[in-house]
Amino acid sequence: TDYYQLSKRKIILYKLSYRAALKKSSLHIISVLLFLSSLFSSAQNDDLKGYKIEGDDVVFIFDKRDYKKATKDEHGDVIDFKNLNIDNVSVSGEFNNWSRHKWKMTKIDDNRYELRKRLIDFTDEFSWEFKFVINNSFWAEPTRNTVNKADAKDPYGSPLHVYNLKLYTAYPKENGNASFKLKGFENAKKIILTGTFNRWNEQIFVMNKVSDGWELTLQLNPGEYEYKFIVDGKWMEDPNNPSKKANEYDGYNSVLNIKVPHTFILKGYENASKVILSGDFNDWSENNYQMKKTSEGWSFTCLLSGGKHHYKFIVDGNWILDPNNTVKEYDSDGNINSVCMIR
Structure with missing residues (x-):
């Protein structure tokens, strides 16, 4: 595959660089090792089709050179991609109810179209299925060797015998918030991190x-994840x-x-002696989270999981709802509580 050919070429480049570095200082050797690490990270990101993560944005990328076939929407007829005259391209997926018209892309050059969206708009799920639509009618079909592919199904769960692309909200980042380490296994050829994310x-x-x-x-x-290594x-x-x-x-x-840290604020109640924050995140403790008095009222910051x-x-022994939060919900015992959403 292109991925393994790319990785092989980069490993050869690394070996050549490493031999040269042996003749120089140990500082140069360290630089080469860091360079190798970045090459592998770059290779796995480049292998994803249809999108990339840039800062706080998701950039959808359609490149017609990645596709060989397209399916006509109304009849399911399969046509050769080289016979398509492309007037417009849209992104269609679970995130926009599979609309063929809403998310129009911008033409970058003769082969590529792009559309930029905020990453925060894709936080309700760990992954999303999507596809590119040509001229509002033709679905670009991912090939079998696409890494981030998924078997497409109709609304009733029956297979359509084609693929969708998958967008993952988790992505490699040098200064990311989750570091996974596996010590040893120096003789392993490849190790994959996989999980619910x-x-x-x-x-990938x-x-x-x-x-x-x-x-x-x-x-x-934010959230709870399960994971494993594949050695x-x-x-x-x-x-x-x-x-x-x-x-x-x-x-x-x-x-x-x-x-992630979240700050709860209760405005007013300046005459209160003690205010406690209690919730499902601390087993409804009546003592642990004692709030601090501020110029505007009371506050407390704690770490919360996603959801x-x-x-x-x-307040001085009296349970109250958050007067500044209109979102409320009954629990299984019939009690009404204020609701906080962490994304």
């Missing part, structure tokens, strides 16, 4: 070899992570919980 994809997240093992840093949305085809849990859950294969998945959280304030 990429729907257990077995190809190739780990980088370092001096004491393998590592890869991702940027993940030369063999699946294994993280030996250095005691947190794990049983899976359907009579084994275990390692568990990682990504949390929905119920909470209340306890």
Whole structure:
């Protein structure tokens, strides 16, 4: 595949650079090792089709050279891509209810079209299926060797015998918030990181070899994730992570919980002696999260996992809803609570 050819060429370049570096200082040798790590990271990102992550944006990329066939929307007729005269290209997927018209792309050159969207708009799910639509009628069909492909199905779950592309909200980032490390395995040829953050994809997240093992840093949305390593085809849990859950294969998945700081504010109540924050995130404790008095009222900052959280304030022993939060919900016991969403 193009991916392995690219990786092979880059490894050859690394070896040549490394031999030259041996004649220089140890500082140069370290630079070469860092360079190799960046090459592998770049290769796995370049291999994703249809999009890339740039800062806080998702950039959808349609390149007609990536496609050989297209399917006519009304009749399902398959045509050769080279016979298409492209007037416009749209992005259609789960994120826009598979609209063929809303997300029009901008032509960059004779082969490529692009559309930029904010990454924050794609935080409700770990992954999204999508496709490109030509002239509002023809679906560009991903090839079998596309890494981020998924079997397309109709609304009733029946296979359509073609592929969709997949966009993952998790992505490699040098200064990301989730670092995965596997020590040892110096003789391994390739190690893959896979988990719920990429729907257990077995190809995309190739780990980088370092001096004491393998590592890869991702940027993940807040939430709880299960994951495993694939060492030369063999699946294994993280030996250095005691947190794990049983899976359907009579084994275990390692568990990682990504949390972000969130500040709760209760305005007013300047005459109160003590205010407690209580919620499902601290088992409704009546003591642990004592809020601090401020010029405007009371505040408390804590780490929260992604998703929905119920909470209340306890003002001098009296339980109250958040008066500045209109979002409320009943719990299983019939109590009404304020609701906080973390994304």
